[in-house]
Amino acid sequence: MxxxxxxxxxxxxxxxxxxxxxxxxxxxxxxxxxxxxxxxxxxxxxxxxxxxxxxxxxxxxxxxxxxxxxxxxxxxxxxxxxxxxxxxxxxxxxxxxxxxxxxxxxxxxxxxxxxxxxxxxxxxxxxxxxxxxxxxxxxxxxxxxxxxxxxxxAGLTAYHAAAKAARRLTPRDKVVVIGAGGLGHIGIQVLKALSPAEIIVVDRNADAVKLALSIGADHGVVAEGTQVEQVLDLTGGNGAEVVVDFVGENGATAEGTAMLRQAGDYHVVGYGENIDVPTIDIISTEINYIGNLxxxxxxxxxxxxxxxxxxxxxxxxxxxxxxxxxxxxxxxxxxxxxxxxxxx
Missing domain, CATH: 3.90.180.10 (Medium-chain alcohol dehydrogenases, catalytic domain)
Structure with missing residues (x-):
């Protein structure tokens, strides 16, 4: 043998x-x-x-x-x-x-x-x-x-989440991608190919943000503490219709939720922490948390x-x-x- x-x-x-x-x-x-x-x-x-x-x-x-x-x-x-x-x-x-x-x-x-x-x-x-x-x-x-x-x-997971997100995105919408690493950099390209929405990418690594901008992101935000405010500024104070979170740990989910518009979709892709949100906040804003395998x-x-x-x-x-x-x-x-x- x-x-x-x-x-x-x-x-x-x-x-x-x-x-x-x-x-x-x-x-x-x-x-x-x-x-x-x-x-x-x-x-x-x-x-x-x-x-x-x-x-x-x-x-x-x-x-x-x-x-x-x-x-x-x-x-x-x-x-x-x-x-x-x-x-x-x-x-x-x-x-x-x-x-x-x-x-x-x-x-x-x-x-x-x-x-x-x-x-x-x-x-x-x-x-x-x-x-x-x-x-x-x-x-x-x-x-x-x-x-x-x-x-x-990685590509298939990113595709699955981005394609699901793209089904609801219109040209007037904003989509926030958290994390432009192994999965995120593919998700950005898929969103670019399948969706007419404006793409905002948040990553704590400046090089990753640079890569994101070179492959189709419309805005790049380096996560240095003011990322939530920067995203709110880019979305007219309302937040984004969709957040696709490729990180899912180290506090990303709390920040990501704060970037989400009322009735928005929050796609969980990266994982590692618990999502801790008061149920009253979920119903009063009518937001959706969506799992992606x-x-x-x-x-x-x-x-x-x-x-x-x-x-x-x-x-x-x-x-x-x-x-x-x-x-x-x-x-x-x-x-x-x-x-x-x-x-x-």
């Missing part, structure tokens, strides 16, 4: 460890084994190591981490017809059944019998990964897996079309698979502009 390198969680509050494990093989008729060409490094990976997902995922340790994956098909099960060996693919993050009510309505994310590589089963910080025919999106061969891998989850398979197909057109470009920092610890440390310490990608 051939083996491969894989970066594994061996214990919570411990560093990841590189091990040799068996290369996965197709065992079921719908299995697709993918040679990884790029695996995104995500803040959720840091949260996994902190044990935040242990109870939710019930994953058995050790296991391979990494849930933003793209590469080339290396082997397929007997029933697979949508891809063949050698095809360039990006992976929808979930392995889904296709038979439950959610799957039947195209809402793969809420599949009743799903597996989530990198969260509750082996992921892509490795040379190969096993997924299913339902999870692979064949992409234009002009797109390199290492350049698009993070669109599989990851997008559907169809969302991913739509996003890849935007990528093919050049409307969405991922800003990446690439690291060799062996340098996984450097990538994790850089992300943890705010040294990554855009998205960190491991390349086996």
């Amino acid at each position: 051939s083996t491969m390198r894989a970066v594994q969680v061996v214990g919570y509050h411990q560093n990841l460890q590189m091990d040799q494990v068996p290369v996965p093989e197709p065992t079921g008729p719908w299995d697709v084994v993918v040679k990884i060409g790029g695996a995104g490094v995500c803040r959720t990976d840091l949260h996994i190591l902190e044990g935040q997902w242990a109870e939710k995922s019930q994953v058995q340790l050790p296991y391979t981490i990494g849930h933003e994956n793209a590469g080339w098909v290396s082997a397929v099960g007997s029933a697979v017809t949508n891809v063949q060996e050698g095809d360039t693919v990006i992976l929808h993050p979930l392995i889904t059944c296709g038979l439950c009510r959610a799957c039947r309505s195209g809402d793969d994310v809420h599949c009743e019998a799903n597996a989530f590589p990198g969260i509750d089963t082996n992921g892509g910080y490795a040379e190969y990964l096993k997924t299913s025919a339902r999870s692979v999106v064949k992409i234009d061969s002009s797109l390199h897996p290492a350049d698009v891998a993070a669109l599989a989850d 990851v997008g559907s398979y169809n969302d991913l197909c739509d996003l890849m079309e935007l990528a093919r057109r050049g409307a969405v470009t991922l800003h990446t920092q690439k690291y060799a698979l062996d340098d996984f610890q450097t990538a994790i440390d850089d992300l943890d310490n705010g040294r990554v502009r855009g998205r960190a990608i491991l390349v086996p």
Whole structure:
């Protein structure tokens, strides 16, 4: 049996460890084994190591981490017809059944019998990964897996939230994006592509704000203490119709709520803290808090079309698979502009 390198969680509050494990093989008729060409490094990976997902995922340790994956098909099960060996693919993050009510309505994310590589089963910080025919999106061969891998989850999550937000936005509206990092910088481009609203970006990092302005934001606000006042000034004192919060921790939600107009939508994407709002404030302003997980398979197909057109470009920092610890440390310490990608 051939083996491969894989970066594994061996214990919570411990560093990841590189091990040799068996290369996965197709065992079921719908299995697709993918040679990884790029695996995104995500803040959720840091949260996994902190044990935040242990109870939710019930994953058995050790296991391979990494849930933003793209590469080339290396082997397929007997029933697979949508891809063949050698095809360039990006992976929808979930392995889904296709038979439950959610799957039947195209809402793969809420599949009743799903597996989530990198969260509750082996992921892509490795040379190969096993997924299913339902999870692979064949992409234009002009797109390199290492350049698009993070669109599989960070991009897909940002797309899902931005597309949901865009459905209600008109040319007279303002939308505030909190956080222009790995997710936020994609969300900004998607809002630019799908919505006629004015985009205001808030980030505590001046470089991130500069990046946001270069990719389509109309206004940039560096969060140095007066960000709420600055946003209110930019919205005529009323606040924005929509806030899309890609941070969700360190006080972002209280500030974001203060930036929201009456009857506004607050999209929660980033996470880490509790939202603490008096219920009287929610009813008197009639605001909505909206959760966003990851997008559907169809969302991913739509996003890849935007990528093919050049409307969405991922800003990446690439690291060799062996340098996984450097990538994790850089992300943890705010040294990554855009998205960190491991390349086996």
